[in-house]
Amino acid sequence: MVRTTAQAAVTALGATxxxxxGETAVRxxxxxxxxxxxxxWTAVMGPSGSGKSSLLHCLAGLERVDRGRVLLAGRDITSCSDxxxxxxxxxxxxxxxxxxxxxxxxxxxxxxxLPLRLAGLRPTRQDIHAALDEVGLADRARHRPGQLSGGQQQRVALARAIVxxxxxxxxxxxxxxxxTASARSVFALLRAMVERGQTVVMVTHDPVAAANADSALFLRDGRLVDRLDRAAAAAVAARLADLER
Known part of the structure; x- marks a missing residue:
């Protein structure tokens, strides 16, 4: 069930x-x-090595922080068992x-x-059809990845993520x-998710992608250094260029 309360969807508190x-440690x-x-919809940006993917993985519970806390819809996932x-x-x-x-x-x-079946669940045909229909691929349900374009494959991956x-x-x-055209269709799908009450956290290097988000967070050297809300692609690109100097 999608939650739409005022409670933050994702929270990090001193995440390290x-x-x-020793000498080879990288923070x-x-x-x-x-x-x-x-x-x-939040975009996470920064130079290479700034910690973008590490942040995403820790917020999602794929990796555990060493110090601090991460909360998902108010639940402290840092204290959760595997x-x-x-x-x-x-x-x-x-x-x-x-x-x-x-x-x-x-x-x-x-x-x-597949992910639902691996989790021991039994998705219905209606569930699968609805997810594919949502990404505009209900008529490609029986096609294998090799029969789909890159944009269509990404939409299948999104259907898998949202089913x-x-x-x-x-x-x-x-x-x-x-x-560009395929990227635009993905942006539209992500925006539709947000309009339904879901939350999107996206790592990207692309200012155009970030400009489609509600806000862009900027990292450098593992630290959160700036935030732009509803910024144009040019403003996002300029801030990113500053951080890469």
Whole structure:
């Protein structure tokens, strides 16, 4: 069930993440605190190595922070067991990535159903059809990935991510490998999710993608250094260029 209360959809409180130890230790996140409102679309940007993907993974519970807390819809996921996190990811969290991760031997419908089946659930044909229809691919349900364009494959991946109606969709460069027209269709799908009350957190390097979001957060050296709300692509690009100097 999608939550649309005033409670933040995602919260980080002093989130810190370090990889390695001793002289080789790398601090990917350095005491980041932020709130993502429900029914909103947030872009995360920054130079290479700024901690964007680490932040996304920690907010989604794919990785654990070393210090600080991460809350999903008010629930502290840093104290969850692995089993609780798995259960949470089945219903509350969706994922979409640049490399679509579709199984080439399965049809679009089978790819959409796969995560639910692996979780021991039995999605109905109606559920699968509704998810594919939502991304405009109901007529491609029996097509395999090799019979689909890159944009269509990404839309199948989005259908797979939304079939369980997650509270929050975490997306890592979801349009990075797409042409302009395909990227626009993905932006429209993400906006439709937000309008239904779901929340999107998206890592991107593309100012145009970030300009479609409600706000853009900027990282540098593992720290949150700026935020722009409803900014034009030119303003996003200029701020990103400043951080890359």
């Amino acid at each position: 993440k370090t990889y390695g130890s 990917a996140l350095d005491s980041i605190s932020l709130e993502v409102p429900p029914a909103s 089993r609780e996190l798995t259960r949470l990811r089945r219903g509350e969290i969706g994922f979409a990535f640049q490399n679509f991760n579709l199984v080439t031997s399965l049809t679009a419908a089978q790819n959409v159903a 369980a109606r997650p509270t929050v969709l975490f997306a890592d460069e979801p349009t990075g490998a797409l042409d």
